[in-house]
Amino acid sequence: MKKFWEMKQSANNANEAEIFIYGDIVRYQWDEQDTTASSFQKDLKALGDSINQINLHVNCPGGAVFEGIAIGNMMKHHKANVTAYVDALAASIASVIVASADKIIMPENSMLMIHNPWMGVRGNAKDFRKAADDLDKIAESSVITYLSKAGAKLTEERIKQIMDDETWLTAKEAQEIGLCDEVMESNQIAACISDELFQKYSNVPEILNQSIDKSKDNEFRKKLIADATQNSALIGTILGGL
Known part of the structure; x- marks a missing residue:
């Protein structure tokens, strides 16, 4: 199981770090103690106490709500200034992580997608009523984050x-x-959106459906990976989920 994030200290500034969240946010237990949130926290701590600027790059269709909330809270409470860059898409819980940053920068062709949380439920009517109540409470945590950022x-x-x-x-x-x-100029990477995204959500803008040439998309992804691999100042390994 690959991590969906990558963290690197900037080669040009010992006090600056780059974090990339590319791919689905998953809830996973790498060993008996090391879960997604705890592993992210350990990697964040490993960047060192001298970090005063974090550049958080996001291209993510969403995923596990509580893992995302935990990551967002880590960003919000970190002593460093956190600038979030929506490289292409920050959907669902990824938009909450972005909203936890001190500053959000978006290329003009990138997007946020915001919706209510989902939950798979099995059981009787009582189970479904409880699930609905639980979802309302989970949604409230996202509302608080959005309102805190937007003012x-x-x-x-x-x-x-x-x-x-x-x-x-x-x-x-x-x-x-x-x-x-x-809002900054269009970013080429914003064209790189996975087909799988369109199977998860019901209101995907038509312009996104039309923008993907599937025959070219794989080549574009390969080029991104090759470019990222060569950029030793930012990425030492291929980003999970790219």
């Missing part, structure tokens, strides 16, 4: 409607509601 630009009523509607936000739309601080 006066976003109301609780508005963010709950956004979540109910499974809303896909462009960089400019995210900026309008306080979930993006800076």
Whole structure:
């Protein structure tokens, strides 16, 4: 099982680190003690106490809610300033991780996707009622994070409607509601979105469906991997999930 993240100290600045979250956020136990969240925390601690700037790069369709909440809280409470870059997509719980950063930067062709949490349920009517109540409580933790980041630009009523509607936000739309601080020029990597994403969500924008040339996508991914491997200042190994 590969980790879905990669952390590296910047070669140009001993006080700066790069973190990449590429791929599904999974809940996994590598051994008896080492779970996803604890492993992420150990890697974060291994960067050292001198780190005062973290550049968090995200291209992620979402995944395990509680693992994502834990990672977001680690970012929020880290002593370093955290700048999140949405390299392509931050969907579902990945958008909560991004919202935990001090600053969010999005290329103009990247997106956030915000929705209510899901849960697979088996059992009787009582089980389903409890599951619905649990999902409401889980959603509330995301609401708190979004509102904390957006400030006066976003109301609780508005963010709950956004979540109910499974809303896909462009960089400019995210900026309008306080979930993006800076919009930058289009990023080529934003075209690299997995086919698997479209099977998970119901309201994927048509422009994303049309933008992928499947015959070229694999070659593009191979080029990204090759480029990343050569960039020893940022990535020493192929990123999990790319």
